[in-house]
Amino acid sequence: MTTTTAPTRLMLVTPPVADAEAISFRLMQAFAGGDVAAVLLRLADGDERSRIERVKRLVGPVQSNNVALVVEGPAVIATRGGADGVHLTTGPEAVAEARSSLRDERIIGAGGLRARHDAMDIGEAGVDYVMFGEPRPDGSVPPLPAVIERASWWAEIFETPCVAYVPDADAIVPLVETGAEFVALGAWAFDEGQDIRALVEQANAAIAAFAARKASAR
Known part of the structure; x- marks a missing residue:
């Protein structure tokens, strides 16, 4: 996941x-909808061994589709599980520590x-991407206009990629139009009753339409 044009x-x-097989099935449905760059895997509670085992069960199916698997910290879970990366939410010191060990x-x-x-x-600490707009610990999300403003600001000024x-x-179209290098469909997309394949198709169509408008404006 590197910055490009x-x-x-x-x-x-x-x-x-908690159930790697169930989420694997939903991920395969999603991948059938079109291009996906990465999956950010959040793990339910459990001991270290069981969490590593869940990562291991998902690495093959995800990576075989040319999709990166990134695990929400700690780094030891991601590395021992064979994932492509780690997602941290605990500040620059945690990032610096992870960068030192993972290089x-x-x-x-x-x-x-x-x-x-x-x-x-956090950008100065050496991350490969920053994410804006994800749910707070209480489950609430920031107002959409604030996320649009933040992602647009970052994408215009900084080389480190951002995820909206x-x-x-x-919210798919307005966040694609921020120019963020990545947009992330959240956990809601996996809800029962959601057609995750159609959502991926919708997001990729929005991305293609925005890219075409930019190209025609040059």
Whole structure:
């Protein structure tokens, strides 16, 4: 996941996963809908061994589709599970520690950024992407206009890629239009009754339409 002039790409953020087989089935449905760059795997509670085992069960199916698997921290779960990277939400010190141990061998992403200076501090710590707009610890999400403003600001100024978290289907188009390198369909996309394949198709269609408008404006 590196910054390029290529169109925005899609990321999926899972709900907390306790059943690797069930989420694998939903991910295969999603991949059938079109291009997906990465999956951010969030794990339900459990001991270290069981969480590593869940990662191991998902690495093959995800990576065989040319999709990166990034695990929400700690780094030891991601590395021992064979994932492509780790997603941290605990600040620059955690990022620096992970970078020291992982070097450039795995993706390191960061979220939980509440202010511009938080994002700049974390960017300087050496992350491969920053995420804006993901749910807060209480489950609420920031107002969409604030996420649009933050993602647009970052994408215009900084080289480190950003991910704009999409809180619902109606937010796909405006977040694609921020120019963020990645947009992330959140855990809501995995809800029972959601057609995740259609959502991925919808997101990729929005990405293609925005890229075409940019190309025609040059």
